[in-house]
Amino acid sequence: MATMRDVARLAGVSVATVSFVVNDSKPVAPGTRLRVEAAMAELDFRRNAVARALASRRTRIIALLFPVLQHRLSDTAARFFTGAAEAASELGYTVVLWPVANDSDSLRELTSDGLVDGVILMEVQLDDHRIDQLLAAKTPLTLIGRNRDPSGLDYVDVDFEGMVEQSIDRLQSLGHRDFVLLEESESPGLEGYGPAVRVDETFHAVCAARGLRGRTLRCTATPAAGRAFASTLIAEAPEATAMLVLNEHAAVGLVSGLGRLGVSVPRDLSVVLIGSTIEISAMADPELAVVVSPAAELGRLGVETLVGRLDGTLGALRHELLMGEFHEGESLAPAPAARGDLGRTAI
Structure with missing residues (x-):
């Protein structure tokens, strides 16, 4: 039975172009459309595709569940959506963003x-009741993230543990031994948010194993909260020389707030942003070192996994973690040789 890839190969176009013609979702040049339609006719693609859809009663629509009421949309999240939408179009599916609350009632x-x-579940909690309801409803699903025991589910996720260790490696190579991890304050309805829990556990485990000092602090995920948090950091962790930030919305405000209080990044405090984008890191002055989230790649992989499960072409369960690239930015410097409180480097 012919596929979109077969049509694309015969017509000499991309799979995405075939999808645009089949779904009439984007304009296609008349000459290109004629080539695609001729290839479809030669391969008997249209008739088989319709027959298969009628027999299976499938909509060829995938829902991407993101709890916008509990978690603000970000540049990183937008890249997840873009990667997912592009992959779905190439495979003859449509992705819809389903902005529901992170609770099971919203799925009925x-x-x-x-x-x-099928459903792609984002912002996964360790104890995520949405998974139970989707399984009970026999709705095919793939996770972008992991719950407490994902062994029986398909998932793709960011390797947050690897990102934390990579960041500490880099900072420790510069002589830093006093660390702070800045996370988002917990949002109601997102208790036990997987990435936050895993980053925190890994951060403290690595610090303990290496004899480093590490503590976790939290603030709301807004630039204003980041600016206000600067004084909290000075008061609660004056000995810190290095910070890992898992709170991209607050990061730029934090650097600004520290500068207003006389704390220099990176002279007094080196900063690494975890799981964000180069564009966000470049908004800070100085530009922040960042471990980039492989968001678009994960969005694409999530769709390919779910479609493979729907089409019966995916065999064993997919459990895949992806690391992001480390970009140095301008927020890294050797640890001060001698110091007093944060912002008052000893001379």
């Missing part, structure tokens, strides 16, 4: 009416 309409063929 989605699972009961057969609106979608």
